[in-house]
Amino acid sequence: MAVVSGGEAVDYRVAGVDIEAGDRAVELIRPLVRATARPGVLGDIGGFGGFFALPGGYREPVLVAGADGVGTKLKIAFALGRHDTVGIDCVAMNVNDILTHGAEPLFFLDYLAVGRLDPGQVAEVVAGVAEGCRQAGCALLGGETAEMPGFYAPGEYDLAGFAVGVVERSRLVDGSAVRPGDVVLGLASSGLHSNGYSLARRILLGDGGREAVGEGEAIGGGDREDEGEAMGGGHREGESGGGAVAGRLASRPPELGGRTLGEVLLEPTRIYVRPVLDLLREVPVHAMAHITGGGLVGNVPRVIPPGCRVVIRRDAWAVPPIFRLLERAGPVPEEEMWRVFNMGIGFVLVLDGAHADRAEEILAAAGEQVYRIGSVEPGEGILLR
Amino acid sequence: MAVVSGGEAVDYRVAGVDIEAGDRAVELIRPLVRATARPGVLGDIGGFGGFFALPGGYREPVLVAGADGVGTKLKIAFALGRHDTVGIDCVAMNVNDILTHGAEPLFFLDYLAVGRLDPGQVAEVVAGVAEGCRQAGCALLGGETAEMPGFYAPGEYDLAGFAVGVVERSRLVDGSAVRPGDVVLGLASSGLHSNGYSLARRILLGDGGREAVGEGEAIGGGDREDEGEAMGGGHREGESGGGAVAGRLASRPPELGGRTLGEVLLEPTRIYVRPVLDLLREVPVHAMAHITGGGLVGNVPRVIPPGCRVVIRRDAWAVPPIFRLLERAGPVPEEEMWRVFNMGIGFVLVLDGAHADRAEEILAAAGEQVYRIGSVEPGEGILLR
Numbered sequence: 001m002a003v004v005s006g007g008e009a010v011d012y013r014v015a016g017v018d019i020e021a022g023d024r025a026v027e028l029i030r031p032l033v034r035a036t037a038r039p040g041v042l043g044d045i046g047g048f049g050g051f052f053a054l055p056g057g058y059r060e061p062v063l064v065a066g067a068d069g070v071g072t073k074l075k076i077a078f079a080l081g082r083h084d085t086v087g088i089d090c091v092a093m094n095v096n097d098i099l100t101h102g103a104e105p106l107f108f109l110d111y112l113a114v115g116r117l118d119p120g121q122v123a124e125v126v127a128g129v130a131e132g133c134r135q136a137g138c139a140l141l142g143g144e145t146a147e148m149p150g151f152y153a154p155g156e157y158d159l160a161g162f163a164v165g166v167v168e169r170s171r172l173v174d175g176s177a178v179r180p181g182d183v184v185l186g187l188a189s190s191g192l193h194s195n196g197y198s199l200a201r202r203i204l205l206g207d208g209g210r211e212a213v214g215e216g217e218a219i220g221g222g223d224r225e226d227e228g229e230a231m232g233g234g235h236r237e238g239e240s241g242g243g244a245v246a247g248r249l250a251s252r253p254p255e256l257g258g259r260t261l262g263e264v265l266l267e268p269t270r271i272y273v274r275p276v277l278d279l280l281r282e283v284p285v286h287a288m289a290h291i292t293g294g295g296l297v298g299n300v301p302r303v304i305p306p307g308c309r310v311v312i313r314r315d316a317w318a319v320p321p322i323f324r325l326l327e328r329a330g331p332v333p334e335e336e337m338w339r340v341f342n343m344g345i346g347f348v349l350v351l352d353g354a355h356a357d358r359a360e361e362i363l364a365a366a367g368e369q370v371y372r373i374g375s376v377e378p379g380e381g382i383l384l385r
Numbered sequence: 386m387a388v389v390s391g392g393e394a395v396d397y398r399v400a401g402v403d404i405e406a407g408d409r410a411v412e413l414i415r416p417l418v419r420a421t422a423r424p425g426v427l428g429d430i431g432g433f434g435g436f437f438a439l440p441g442g443y444r445e446p447v448l449v450a451g452a453d454g455v456g457t458k459l460k461i462a463f464a465l466g467r468h469d470t471v472g473i474d475c476v477a478m479n480v481n482d483i484l485t486h487g488a489e490p491l492f493f494l495d496y497l498a499v500g501r502l503d504p505g506q507v508a509e510v511v512a513g514v515a516e517g518c519r520q521a522g523c524a525l526l527g528g529e530t531a532e533m534p535g536f537y538a539p540g541e542y543d544l545a546g547f548a549v550g551v552v553e554r555s556r557l558v559d560g561s562a563v564r565p566g567d568v569v570l571g572l573a574s575s576g577l578h579s580n581g582y583s584l585a586r587r588i589l590l591g592d593g594g595r596e597a598v599g600e601g602e603a604i605g606g607g608d609r610e611d612e613g614e615a616m617g618g619g620h621r622e623g624e625s626g627g628g629a630v631a632g633r634l635a636s637r638p639p640e641l642g643g644r645t646l647g648e649v650l651l652e653p654t655r656i657y658v659r660p661v662l663d664l665l666r667e668v669p670v671h672a673m674a675h676i677t678g679g680g681l682v683g684n685v686p687r688v689i690p691p692g693c694r695v696v697i698r699r700d701a702w703a704v705p706p707i708f709r710l711l712e713r714a715g716p717v718p719e720e721e722m723w724r725v726f727n728m729g730i731g732f733v734l735v736l737d738g739a740h741a742d743r744a745e746e747i748l749a750a751a752g753e754q755v756y757r758i759g760s761v762e763p764g765e766g767i768l769l770r
Contacts, residue, residue: 065547
């Protein structure tokens with residue numbers, strides 16, 4: 001038998017799992033969760049599952065579910081020591097996804113995995129999740145905070161989540177109604193949202209890829225030969241330690257209009273739920289796309305039927321400065337920029353041209369910056385002009 | 386402006402995110418996902434969300450949802466290089482949770498975060514998730530595979546998931562029907578299930594806590610002063626590298642009846658869905674508990690109302706050898722053992738004594754090892770005798 005420890009008694013806390021800290025975190029989280037209650041929520045935190053009574057009035061209710069995480073944007077939060085906004089990103093990534101099918105988000109659950117459970121930090125993260133749920137009008141029905149010693153560096157964590165929404169089957173939006181002649185509307189993003197951060201950090205902070213992580217500790221460096229070559233072999237850990245990254249995040253590049261690079265990179269993902277649900281109550285929409293990893297090029301074709309081609313006019317809106325900064329600083333080929341980043345458009349709607357003016361009015365009245373970015377032609381795929 | 390890279394063009398792959406590998410993984414996963422289809426699933430993988438038409442026949446359908454991860458049991462899979470069973474654990478942790486409320490699991494979504502996307506490894510992990518869904522009778526409706534360079538050591542990952550079930554409101558099991566005189570049945574666990582692995586690895590492999598991780602790399606060592614002291618200051622990385630851990634996992638302690646320590650530690654969590662749903666069709670059940678972190682002591686009281694005390698007779702079943710091995714090898718105080726591990730009971734049911742014989746018959750016929758482990762008395766909390 002292989003036994004390493006011996007003599008002294010071992011308990012769970014010694015093994016790196018702090019049950020009392022978990023209990024304290026639950027106490028801090030409880031009021032945050034309660035504040036997201038909405039019609040349908042039954043009971044309270046603490047059971048083995050969260051309960052949600054499906055709203056009445058549906059003839060054929062279809063549940064729409066999605067899972068997504070924040071990704072390496074978390075490293076920006078770690079470097080800035082600011083943990084109360086990434087939860088908004090986590091909710092946004094999920095609810096904007098299910099929204100594309102016309103579903104009203106009902107509830108959300110989060111998965112937060114930490115190296116060491118710091119109740120205050122957990123509460124900060126969950127406060128962001130709760131704020132995202134408030135913006136999306138969904139309940140934070142439950143979640144899991146896992147203390148996983150040996151998985152995450154001190155002070156670091158991973159954050160993912162799951163959203164469930166509902167839509168009447170006959171009103172499910174799946175792209176099948178898209179026709180040549182349809183108009184394509186784009187809603188402004190708030191920045192990078194939650195995609196492209198490995199590349200952005202690499203370019204702006206010397207902190208992406210696998211060589212270095214935010215806290216200046218190496219995890220598994222040197223396992224991809226092509227990396228050092230493509231980067232000219234430089235820019236290793238020495239340059240990308242926590243202090244250097246923090247300094248870069250505090251810088252104010254003139255293009256960013258006085259904001260720090262950190263503020264711009266940590267800006268929460270915009271949640272489009274309320275404006276789009278407002279729109280759907282009045283105007284039929286043929287397809288919607290959430291612009292995540294893959295950009296417009298990768299995401300819009302996912303909901304466009306055969307025989308239709310989406311043509312995007314890139315001069316229909318001004319690409320925000322952070323993207324131009326990334327493109328120049330890389331340098332990143334323009335094609336790659338459009339394949340990785342949202343370039344200023346976070347959500348796309350395709351609808352009959354006859355409804356376009358009214359749709360723009362409703363979305364603008366709900367606070368969205370709306371652009372008429374293109375149209376549908378006979379053909380296949382997507383074309384950026 | 387802080388720019389580290391310069392001169393040569395940078396793309397997403399250089400920054401550590403391999404979109405083509407992601408596409409290959411999706412192709413490998415697709416048939417696994419399809420195989421879990423069940424009535425209610427609409428459409429196919431590839432949209433922004435998964436669709437599930439709620440089954441008809443419910444007057445007041447209540448959705449029950451849970452989120453959970455596999456935890457540090459993953460380190461055993463890493464050390465053994467075997468990735469096709471942790472997905473079963475992931476599904477089990479979630480579906481057994483929602484089952485405690487009488488809900489039939491409808492669908493599951495997984496969140497898999499990897500340091501570097503290896504399509505074969507991803508497909509192995511998802512194959513386990515799909516097998517778990519098959520055992521639980523639920524659809525794998527979607528999921529997220531996130532490539533997060535700098536978060537996970539090479540070859541390592543985190544795995545979590547999310548399950549949604551449905552139950553008629555009048556049949557929701559929440560413990561409120563529990564009465565003094567009720568009988569407590571316990572269903573045998575298949576081993577540690579997915580809890581207590583930080584402690585188990587520390588004891589059996591010298592690999593728990595924060596000093597060392599499975600692949601022999603240090604992440605953030607030395608940040609908890611109490612650890613080195615409690616362990617007598619020894620047993621650091623040198624002893625707990627990947628090779629040493631692999632050797633210990635290959636050992637066959639006589640108590641384990643010829644099985645290797647690795648086999649016993651990686652044994653998938655038992656999924657109780659089908660036997661318990663069989664039971665619920667015929668017999669009213671007052672409360673159920675899934676025995677996870679916290680053991681019987683921590684989990685059973687979660688579903689017992691005020692005025693009732695659960696009394697467990699510890700001689701009602703034989704605690705499996707792996708737990709005795711852990712207790713002795715720690716040594717771990719017995720009280721702590723019962724607070725961390727399931728001690729051989731993975732799922733608990735509380736019901737009227739008049740139904741106990743029939744319940745045992747049904748559960749045994751469905752393949753469960755059932756023990757009558759206790760009863761409910763007037764009082765509060767739980768007592769182990």
